[in-house]
Amino acid sequence: MLTADLARSRTSDGKVTPLFIDPDDARYRKTAGELIELFETHVGEPKADLDTAIDQLTVADTDYKIIQGLAKLLRDECDFETVAAAEPHEIRQRLFERANDSYPIVRQPTLEADTRKLDVYTAVADELGISLAECHQGMYADLDANNRLVRFGDQVAESVELDTDGTTTTTQLTGQSEESYTGKALTDEWLLNRYNLALAQAVLYDATELRIRVWDQFATVFSYVKLFGLMHRIYPIDEHGERVSSTDLAEGYEAILDGPASLFRQSRKYGIRMANFLPALPHCKRWELTADILVDESANETRELTLDQTTGFQTHYSGGSRYDSDLERTLADKWSRSNTEWNLVREDDVIDLGAEVLLPDFAMEHPDGRRTILEIMGFWTPEYLEEKLAKIRQADVENLVLAVSENLDCTSEDIDIEAARVLWFKTGIHVYDVVDLAERYATQAPSAGS
Amino acid sequence: MTIAPYRLGLTATYERADDAHELLEDTGLIGPVVYEEEVDELAGEYLSEYETIHMQVELTDDERSQYDEEYGIYREYVDTHDFDLWKAEGYQEFLAHTSYDSDGRRALIAKQRAEELARTAVKKLDTLDTLLKRHHDDRTIIFTANNDFAYEISHEFIVPCITHQTKTDERTEILERFRTGEYSILATSQVLDEGIDVPAANVGIILSGSASKRQYAQRLGRILRPTDERQPARLYEIIASDTMENYVSQRRREGVEAGA
Known part of the structure; x- marks a missing residue:
């Protein structure tokens, strides 16, 4: 992600235009290649050395914002860690305590005091059972600048120990980590394309609403909307982008997504997910995105950002298959270990409401032919939830139930929603709660032969 | 609306180096300064006596x-x-x-x-050497304008150091130990300038700083708080001669040494 100071866009005539760079420009190719090499050669080295080397590239270059932006995207592929033989805070506390009895400790000591500094360092090193060099190095090893670059892409520093299961990081929430759905090779081409995406992503942090139209690859695009938990309303459209009354007439789909700038709470977290969604769009041969970008909060003034397949984005996401969130995976795991007659199966079809569609996640099927559909909601506001419940009632999809996370509430108001078909949960979904709902709302599936 | 028809503000840092404080009055946001007390006038009765010593070092x-x-x-x-x-x-x-x-x-x-x-002229460290030999029984705060130099000094002279990177727990711990006398020397970058209750010290050593009167006055103010022993406080400023620092240092002094 680009931080605000590294974002580059121009605002004119009611439009916001990210200042894209040409990924085929030899100059930028060279810079990108140099940067990647810098990172590769600094694996295992202190962060400050890497930073200095990057700054060195920008000394007489007015493109420094681009260079620092590219470097930021590479830093996002890095892990930095404190490497020390003993706890740094412990080392320095012991040093200062001991030194206080030995002052003055100076650079040009008198003859009888000339070993004081060495004595202090040596004594503390001995106390902690580390070497003198480790004591010197460890004293401030926990400073940001002294942290070591231990991983760049799939390149890992040799001295760094991995957990027994071979991972150093854990993915906690849906879509926080790119690793699960990106095929990553850190090349100059990847970096420059990634940079252009990042410029647009930076603008989207201030979006109040996004309107997306796609005419192919629906499943891929929808699955990313779900993966990132974005608030969505999806409508069938014709080849010109006009809404149509039924999915039978659909040439494509339009998705209206709530933007991060429209939320009271969680807007940062939501903004990151929204930004992470953008690279899914270039999977489509034909797509359009129009976003309202908040430029003046007090005046509620917005400008428009428009992007489409001619923008030249390259996606680094894999397409086709469906990406489960941790939440979905965990539920499926728990289900397989549980003792219920209901089967949990993926539901990949949309629910057709005529002029709109819903995207469920699972179906629960009973051997006797009963069936209930489950949608796990991502982020939500009371309006969004009420609207969805109203649609379900109107469309007469009696067997649809919702699982709603109390943690993904984006409103400032107190929650007071009476809804029978909603399963509230905090961190994880319990199998038997879902089975309970399944029992209550199931409908008999049409028998196979009819 | 407030109940009080008028309000009175009190500040130790009215003046800003970019003269933006004049805007406050010009735009009518606040009224004029009604009373002013110079640091010099407070010394002795409310603050301990102090003495400022300027030292110059050559670049290598x-x-x-x-x-x-x-x-x-x-x-x-x-x-x-x-x-x-x-x-x-x-x-x-x-x-x-x-x-x-x-x-x-x-x-x-x-x-x-x-x-x-x-x-970060290296000879400043030599001068610091001399001062620490002279004042190692005093309570001394060393000021630097950047973190790297503060850490370098911490490493070199084995003195605790506080910067904006220091976590709150550790900062509190160091300040408390400085208060009790367990630590007698402390190095710091600008982070102590505002909002932190710094225990009294009687020696201040400024190794570097920016051209801000406001910052300088506050640094001075912290050192000048009376100590239990009512010892005279000393403030040393070490600057590199024939550099931009000469100008910076002079501009800094204008704010606190009225008529000096």
Whole structure:
């Protein structure tokens, strides 16, 4: 992600235009290649050395914002860690305590005091059972600048120990980590394309609403909307982008997504997910995105950002298959270990409401032919939830139930929603709660032969 | 609406180096200054007596040649353009140039490097040596304007150090130990300037700083808080001679040494 100071866009005539760079420009190719090499050669080295080397590239270059932006995207592929033989805070506390009895400790000591500094360092090193060099190095090893670059892409520093299961990081929430759905090779081409995406992503942090139209690859695009938990309303459209009354007439789909700038709470977290969604769009041969970008909060003034397949984005996401969130995976795991007659199966079809569609996640099927559909909601506001419940009632999809996370509430108001078909949960979904709902709302599936 | 028809403000840091404090009055946001007490007038009765000592160090030959080269690059750029650098607008104009002119960008970097060389002149550490020998039984705070130099001093002289990177727990711990006397010397970058209750010290050593009167006055104020022993406080300022720091230091003093 680009931080605000590294974002580059121009605002004119009611439009916001990210200042894209040409990924085929030899100059930028060279810079990108140099940067990647810098990172590769600094694996295992202190962060400050890497930073200095990057700054060195920008000394007489007015493109420094681009260079620092590219470097930021590479830093996002890095892990930095404190490497020390003993706890740094412990080392320095012991040093200062001991030194206080030995002052003055100076650079040009008198003859009888000339070993004081060495004595202090040596004594503390001995106390902690580390070497003198480790004591010197460890004293401030926990400073940001002294942290070591231990991983760049799939390149890992040799001295760094991995957990027994071979991972150093854990993915906690849906879509926080790119690793699960990106095929990553850190090349100059990847970096420059990634940079252009990042410029647009930076603008989207201030979006109040996004309107997306796609005419192919629906499943891929929808699955990313779900993966990132974005608030969505999806409508069938014709080849010109006009809404149509039924999915039978659909040439494509339009998705209206709530933007991060429209939320009271969680807007940062939501903004990151929204930004992470953008690279899914270039999977489509034909797509359009129009976003309202908040430029003046007090005046509620917005400008428009428009992007489409001619923008030249390259996606680094894999397409086709469906990406489960941790939440979905965990539920499926728990289900397989549980003792219920209901089967949990993926539901990949949309629910057709005529002029709109819903995207469920699972179906629960009973051997006797009963069936209930489950949608796990991502982020939500009371309006969004009420609207969805109203649609379900109107469309007469009696067997649809919702699982709603109390943690993904984006409103400032107190929650007071009476809804029978909603399963509230905090961190994880319990199998038997879902089975309970399944029992209550199931409908008999049409028998196979009819 | 408040109940009180008028309100009175009290500040130790009214003046700003960029003169923006004048805007407050000019725009009618607040009324005029109704009462002012100089630091000098408080010394003795409310604050301990203090003495300011200015010391100059030479750059080493290496530092001097690097300094002259970098400063030359900066000087040449600004001399060939029409910036009035002593005014805020002039400096803004220079900064604007650095974003599209690669020579300007280089000039900005040159200025930063020259400042850095002067701030961290190695002979300042020699002078610090002398002062620590003289004052190692006192309670001393060493001020630096950048974190790296504060950490270098912490490493070199084995003194605790507080910067903006220091976590709150550790900062509290160090300050508490300084208060109780368990630690007698403390190095710090600018982070102690505002909002932190710093225990009294009777020696202050400024190794570097920026041209801000406000900052300087506050640093001074912290050191001048009366100690139990009513010992006279001393403030040393060590600057690199024949560098931009001379000017900076002079401008700093204008704010606190009225009529000096």
